[in-house]
Amino acid sequence: MTSAIAPQETTTPAIVVRARIFGESDKIVTFLTRDLGKLTGIAKGAKRSKRRFVNVLEPFTHVSLRVRQRQASDLAFISACELLDAPRSFTLDLRKFAFASYILELTDRMVRGREAGPETYDLVRDALALLDRSEAEPGLLRGFELHLLRLTGYEPALDRCRRCGGGLAANEGMYAQPARGGLLCGRCRGEGRSYVISRATLERLTTLQQASFDTADASAFALQPGVAAEARALLRSFFGATVTLPLVSERLLDEL
Ligand SMILES: [Zn+2]
Missing domain, CATH: 2.40.50.140 (Nucleic acid-binding proteins)
Structure with missing residues (x-):
């Protein structure tokens, strides 16, 4: 034309x-x-x-x-x-379809109109392309979530307390508050419902904040089983402070 x-x-x-x-x-x-x-x-x-x-x-x-x-x-x-x-694998692999649907639905809910810059477009394009040529690795979704939080202005601090700014001391845990999002130290956690997040999970998520989607496969995003469950719950608490959960695609993910 x-x-x-x-x-x-x-x-x-x-x-x-x-x-x-x-x-x-x-x-x-x-x-x-x-x-x-x-x-x-x-x-x-x-x-x-x-x-x-x-x-x-x-x-x-x-x-x-x-x-x-x-x-x-x-x-x-x-x-x-x-x-x-056009991705070729999503219609052949239900798990990949669920992952890809989650990426789009979460982006749709987090991004409002013109505020999305080219970095958000690049992120979604690269995450879908990596998923298309790789395994449906849950850590890929966690990496995507962390990048999306940064680009939409909600980047969580994973190495310090949201309230007092205190760092993660050697023998002290960090706590997630499902209702509020963000991490609190032992002194600031107060009376509200909270649970401890392991150091292994926080360190792994910190590396995923920097991970590139321009890689051959999703192995760089692989998570240990214990870390995977904890990371998902923590990221979910961050998004729950901003969007109404569950997403439609989350129900599909849970059924697989
Ligand atoms: Zn604190």
Whole structure:
């Protein structure tokens, strides 16, 4: 296609987050884009048109999106959408599908509109690509969660108390408060419900805060069984302070 792009149109790489049929023949699709943040648009005739939108408006798909934003509406107009890459393994492996669904749903819930920068797009694209070429390693989700918390402004301090700032002393544990998020030292934990987090888990999560998704496989994210359960509960408490849990995809993860 060599048609000239109208001035008000933007072309950006994007990942399809969710899509639904609208009316007789249209689709409403939410994307995480590199250049325009999270964006929802309408694809006119997408249900019928095999030529313009063939197989590109499905979740997890990586596309080149051409879109026209409208001043009076939050709903953009999707002019064209071309396939860049589609994960192959998610429809063949239910566990991978659940992991990928969780990545998209959590991102959707944490990110509001234009505030998502290109780093968030890069993170989601790279995490889905690593999952597609690797095993469904739970540590991959924990690494993703930690990166997403940082990019959305909720990065947890894993090495010091949220209240007094005191560091993790040699013989003193750190405590998680499920209702509040964040870690407290033994002096600050107070009367509220809290439980101790092992040093092994905190140290492993600290390394996952730095882990890159641009690796051959997910082995760099592997977790010991005890650490895996504790890490999931702790990360969940961080997100629970911001979004309503459980996510739909969490129920699927729990059933597997
Ligand atoms: Zn403290």
